[in-house]
Amino acid sequence: MQTITIAILLVATLSCNKENANSTALNTTNHATSSAAIQDNQELIGFSSPVGNWVLYFDWGCTGGYGAINITVNADGTWSGGGYSGTWIDGRGVFMLNFSAPSRTTYSGTERIKRIVGIMSAFGTPDAVPYPGCFYMERANSASFKSYKVPGMPDVMGIKALK
Numbered sequence: 001m002q003t004i005t006i007a008i009l010l011v012a013t014l015s016c017n018k019e020n021a022n023s024t025a026l027n028t029t030n031h032a033t034s035s036a037a038i039q040d041n042q043e044l045i046g047f048s049s050p051v052g053n054w055v056l057y058f059d060w061g062c063t064g065g066y067g068a069i070n071i072t073v074n075a076d077g078t079w080s081g082g083g084y085s086g087t088w089i090d091g092r093g094v095f096m097l098n099f100s101a102p103s104r105t106t107y108s109g110t111e112r113i114k115r116i117v118g119i120m121s122a123f124g125t126p127d128a129v130p131y132p133g134c135f136y137m138e139r140a141n142s143a144s145f146k147s148y149k150v151p152g153m154p155d156v157m158g159i160k161a162l163k
Helices: 002-016 035-044
Strands: 052-060 067-073 078-081 084-091 094-099 106-111 115-121 133-139
Touching: 052 115, 067 084, 106 133
Parallel strands: none
Antiparallel strands: 052 067, 052 133, 067 078, 078 084, 084 094, 094 106, 106 115, 115 133
């Protein structure tokens, strides 16, 4: 049983780590500046600044049931939307979004051509779920988009839904 579990985890890990055919990922002496940089640059072609209007799709527990809110990412390093706000930073193909205090909720994802995809955690925010989640962001292309939430799902900050 333990061998089967290990095999399943190994297959899952390998399937989540897609490597570029030209990548030198096995070169462990200079991985950070060789294969990762090559792969990031290829995937970032066409990605512009994250500044602008986005739809943030969030799923605590990665169950496949996403809620969504509109957010605006500002050039001054702040963001706001759906009654929430905080700060953001990006670089080397990574985007991080933090909620304002007292929350410690953080979203971190990779920038793709037309979206940002990643994971999030509430990091012990009071009344928040104790497990991580998955998210993605797409450019908002309609001012008429209405935020929505799956019934019973925690909010975008990870605060547990009221019963």
